[in-house]
Amino acid sequence: MDKKIIIIGSGLGALASGLLLSRKGYKVEFVEKNNQAGGRLNQIKKDGFTFDTGPSFFSMSFVFKDFIEKCGLDIPFKFVELDPLYSVNFRDSNHTYHLNKDIKKLAKQFEDIEPDFEKNMEKYLKKSKQLFEDTFDIVIKNNFNSIFDYVFQLMHVNPVHIPQLFNSFYSHVQKHFSSKEAQQVISLVAFFLGRTPFDTMAIYSLLSHTEFRHDGYYNVEGGMYNIVNGLVGELEKNGAVFNYNSEIVKVEEERGKVKKVIDKEGKEYSGDVFLINADAALFRGRVLNREKYSEKKLSKMEWTMGYLTFYVGIKGKLPQLDLHNYFIGNNFEEYAKDVMHKPDTLQKPYFYVNNVSKYNPECAPVGCESLFFVCPVPNLQYKNNWDDADDIVNSILEDFSKRINQNIIPNIITKTVYTPKDWEEKFNLYQGSGLGLSHKLMQIGGLRPRNFDEEFSNMFYVGASTLPGAGLPMAVISGELAAERILKYLK
Numbered sequence: 001m002d003k004k005i006i007i008i009g010s011g012l013g014a015l016a017s018g019l020l021l022s023r024k025g026y027k028v029e030f031v032e033k034n035n036q037a038g039g040r041l042n043q044i045k046k047d048g049f050t051f052d053t054g055p056s057f058f059s060m061s062f063v064f065k066d067f068i069e070k071c072g073l074d075i076p077f078k079f080v081e082l083d084p085l086y087s088v089n090f091r092d093s094n095h096t097y098h099l100n101k102d103i104k105k106l107a108k109q110f111e112d113i114e115p116d117f118e119k120n121m122e123k124y125l126k127k128s129k130q131l132f133e134d135t136f137d138i139v140i141k142n143n144f145n146s147i148f149d150y151v152f153q154l155m156h157v158n159p160v161h162i163p164q165l166f167n168s169f170y171s172h173v174q175k176h177f178s179s180k181e182a183q184q185v186i187s188l189v190a191f192f193l194g195r196t197p198f199d200t201m202a203i204y205s206l207l208s209h210t211e212f213r214h215d216g217y218y219n220v221e222g223g224m225y226n227i228v229n230g231l232v233g234e235l236e237k238n239g240a241v242f243n244y245n246s247e248i249v250k251v252e253e254e255r256g257k258v259k260k261v262i263d264k265e266g267k268e269y270s271g272d273v274f275l276i277n278a279d280a281a282l283f284r285g286r287v288l289n290r291e292k293y294s295e296k297k298l299s300k301m302e303w304t305m306g307y308l309t310f311y312v313g314i315k316g317k318l319p320q321l322d323l324h325n326y327f328i329g330n331n332f333e334e335y336a337k338d339v340m341h342k343p344d345t346l347q348k349p350y351f352y353v354n355n356v357s358k359y360n361p362e363c364a365p366v367g368c369e370s371l372f373f374v375c376p377v378p379n380l381q382y383k384n385n386w387d388d389a390d391d392i393v394n395s396i397l398e399d400f401s402k403r404i405n406q407n408i409i410p411n412i413i414t415k416t417v418y419t420p421k422d423w424e425e426k427f428n429l430y431q432g433s434g435l436g437l438s439h440k441l442m443q444i445g446g447l448r449p450r451n452f453d454e455e456f457s458n459m460f461y462v463g464a465s466t467l468p469g470a471g472l473p474m475a476v477i478s479g480e481l482a483a484e485r486i487l488k489y490l491k
């Protein structure tokens with residue numbers, strides 16, 4: 001049990017693996033490029049305000065519960081269920097939809113434009129439930145040793161779902177709802193996978209089941225970063241060591257095993273096992289110089305979109321906002337088809353606003369709000385120059401003020417902007433792609449970069465670009481899958 005596991009990066013996947021391994025008695029040491037843990041799940045504290053930097057949705061709480069149970073602990077943060085889940089406002093419309101989990105209540109909001117909403121939604125959710133139940137354990141919660149193993153496992157999935165691999169999320173939703181508004185509101189969840197409902201497979205409509213039926217969304221008390229605080233606290237109790245401001249750029253091996261990793265300043269870390277939480281494709285390409293992940297090959301892979309995010313503290317309260325708020329336009333199809341590739345969409349951007357201080361007053365001074373804006377944008381492959389970021393941010397702030405009938409611009413106390421360039425630099429995200437490799441058919445399951453190294457028997461991977469994919473619950477599952485491999489290796 002005196003074996004030492006060096007973990008490179010301290011994103012959620014890394015923290016989850018680290019906690020499981022330290023609870024089994026192994027020594028765990030993190031090496032993180034930034035000055036605090038969490039990766040994309042991070043925090044800015046500025047001018048009396050507290051902002052979550054990336055994730056703002058806490059969903060699939062059952063994944064956290066299962067994970068923490070495996071660690072033999074209680075969940076080290078508090079969370080409270082939300083109703084409504086979120087709100088959606090269309091441009092030039094006074095109507096804001098509040099997405100209630102109670103389908104009767106939700107249907108009432110659509111009664112003028114889609115009288116059969118309740119029946120349609122029930123049918124849609126029934127299908128989403130089947131998709132969830134028939135795929136979650138087999139495809140999402142599984143390690144695959146080879147492509148053959150993956151194909152073999154897929155044979156256990158009910159073949160009735162095969163068409164959902166080839167239909168788009170949007171076309172699937174269109175089959176269930178007649179009004180454009182319902183189609184657009186229900187398919188928004190596809191954006192959570194970093195692409196659009198038009199290029200996300202219909203199979204991911206299982207997310208609607210997790211939103212409305214299986215679980216829902218939660219407010220994490222004190223903000224999302226308390227997930228990181230809680231996990232780091234438990235890790236430290238178990239003796240884990242955290243090294244910050246240390247970026248690994250080199251790996252030294254001996255007879256097929258990694259002996260040590262070395263950071264930019266020449267500091268060395270030796271261990272028995274190495275777990276990589278840096279992007280699983282990028283690390284293999286740029287640090288290990290693997291031909292399969294050369295710059296040319298990386299550029300040919302399909303990456304998720306970028307995000308322009310900004311964090312604004314204002315004087316005054318905004319009671320008209322929910323915790324999660326979408327502000328979308330009235331050209332959904334055109335916008336969604338262009339947003340990944342064409343900077344033109346930024347003339348009338350869609351955006352999301354998280355009002356964290358609504359339920360977490362400690363995140364803003366008294367009488368103030370702490371707002372976090374996310375605007376989906378082309379990643380650096382399609383828009384490399386972000387000199388216009390402030391103009392885009394100002395146009396969103398103006399649009400937002402109009403749509404909530406309250407001008408927040410004169411009341412701004414603090415503002416911080418992250419463009420995809422910042423996301424790339426801070427967290428080593430390829431071309432500033434917010435969620436890593438996309439989830440197209442050829443990049444999921446056993447076809448994603450593996451969570452074990454092709455050459456070094458003691459090197460493993462965890463995080464968004466390996467199994468199973470992007471999002472906080474997936475990071476936790478990724479942590480479990482990597483820990484399972486490491487435990488087998490160390491046996």
Ligand SMILES: Cc1cc2nc3c(=O)[nH]c(=O)nc-3n(C[C@H](O)[C@H](O)[C@H](O)COP(=O)(O)OP(=O)(O)OC[C@H]3O[C@@H](n4cnc5c(N)ncnc54)[C@H](O)[C@@H]3O)c2cc1C
Nearest residue numbers: 009011013033039040054055056057248278463464471472
């Ligand atoms: C704007 C935004 C909003 C999001 N919203 C949500 C949401 O609401 N809900 C949700 O579920 N998910 C959301 N996500 C996705 C979610 O944040 C990620 O899927 C998840 O946090 C990724 O975790 P990870 O384990 O891959 O680690 P990461 O967060 O990618 O962390 C990796 C860590 O490794 C470090 N690192 C990289 N290279 C090196 C190196 N060479 N040496 C040392 N350290 C290194 C990085 O600094 C980083 O700390 C969002 C993402 C973004 C960008």
